[in-house]
Amino acid sequence: MSDPTSRDRLIRAASNLFRQKGYSGVGLSEILKEAGLPKGSLYYHFPKGKQELAEAATRWAGAWLERLLDATFAQAESFDQGALMVCETISAEVASQTHVSACPVLSILQAAPLEPQLQITAQDVYGSWTKCIEKHAKRMGSPQPEEAAFSLHCKLQGAWVIAFAQQSNAAFTQLARELRAKI
Amino acid sequence: MSDPTSRDRLIRAASNLFRQKGYSGVGLSEILKEAGLPKGSLYYHFPKGKQELAEAATRWAGAWLERLLDATFAQAESFDQGALMVCETISAEVASQTHVSACPVLSILQAAPLEPQLQITAQDVYGSWTKCIEKHAKRMGSPQPEEAAFSLHCKLQGAWVIAFAQQSNAAFTQLARELRAKI
C-alpha cells in the first residue's frame, strides 16, 4: 500500500491551486513546490500526469462538498431551510480563507476542450451534487424535487462565480437573504 | 486612424478562444492563427500583449451582452417578463453555436491572480451588467430593484456555468421554465 500522505498532499495542493488559477494556469512545478515533492512522486502516483491529478483533485473536492450537503441538510427541518443553511455554510467556508477560491469543478471546466476526460469528470461531479440535493428535496417532501434541486444548484453556482470575481462572500450573503425570505 | 478590421479580428478571435479554453488555455499563436495575422500586428494594436487583448475582448463581449440586455428589456412589459426573455435570448444564442461558450467574463476570471488588471476588468463588466439590469428593474417598477438585479444575474451566471459544463442549453431552458412560473 502506498503512503497516503504524499498522494494526498498532491491532491490538496493541486485542488487549492487549480481553484485559484484554473487548470491551465498552474504548472506542475508550482504544484510540486507547494506539495514539497519531486516530479518523480507525481508520476508515480498519477502516471497519466496533470490530467489524472486534476481529475482526482476535482473528485476529492466534489466528495467534500457532497458531505457538506448531506451534513447540512441532515440538520434542516425543511428543504428551504436546508437550502439556506447550505448557502450560509459555503459562505462561511469561503469567508474563512484569505482568498476566495472558485468552485472546484469550475477550475477544470475550461480545460475540458483540451482534456476530454475532465469534461466527463465535471459532468459527473455536477450530476452527483444535483442528485444529492434532489435526494434531500424528496426526503423532505418538496413538491418538485428535481426543479428545486436544479434551482438551488444554479443559484449556488452563480453566487460562487460572482463571489470569486469580487473576492468577497457578499454574493453568498445576498443569496442567503433571498433564500431566507422564502421560508 | 488604425484599420479597425485587424484589431477587430484579434478581439473576436481572442474572445471566442478564451470563452472555450480560458485565458491561460489559449496561446498567442492560436489566436494569431485564428485571426490570420502575424505577431507583429498583435503587439502593434495591443502593446501590452495578451493581457491587454484579453481585457479588450472581455469589455467588447461585455458591451455586446449589455446591448442584448437593453434590447430585450425594451420589448418587455414587466421586469419578470424581461428576465424570462433575457434567459431565452441567451439560451438561443448559446444553442446557435456548435460549442457552448462560457460567459466571456468567466474566461478571464481564473487568470485574475496572475494578471491583476483582469480582476478589475471582470469586476467592471459584472458591475455594468448588474447596474444595467437594475436600471430596467427600476424603470419597470420592480419593488426591490437591487435585489431583483442580483438575483437574475446570479441565476444567469449559474445556468451559464452548468450549460457550459454540459455543453447543452438545457440549464437555460430549465431556468426559463422557473422564471416563467413567476409571471
Add this chain to the structure above:
DNA sequence: GAAGCAATAGACCAATCGGTCCAATGCCGC
C-alpha cells in the same frame, strides 16, 4: 545482511510559451 519492491529525487528533453525586435510592405499626400 541480502533481495526486492515502493517511492523519491531530479537531470534531461522537445515543444511551446509570451515577448522583443527590425526589416519589409503598402498606402498616403505631395
Add this chain to the structure above:
DNA sequence: GCGGCATTGGACCGATTGGTCTATTGCTTC
C-alpha cells in the same frame, strides 16, 4: 516618383511547460 508613417511579417529570445527516464533511497521480509 518620393518621403514618411502605419502596419505587417516573422525570425529570434530566454523561460517555462508537461513529460520521460534512470539512479537512488528506504523499508520489509526473509
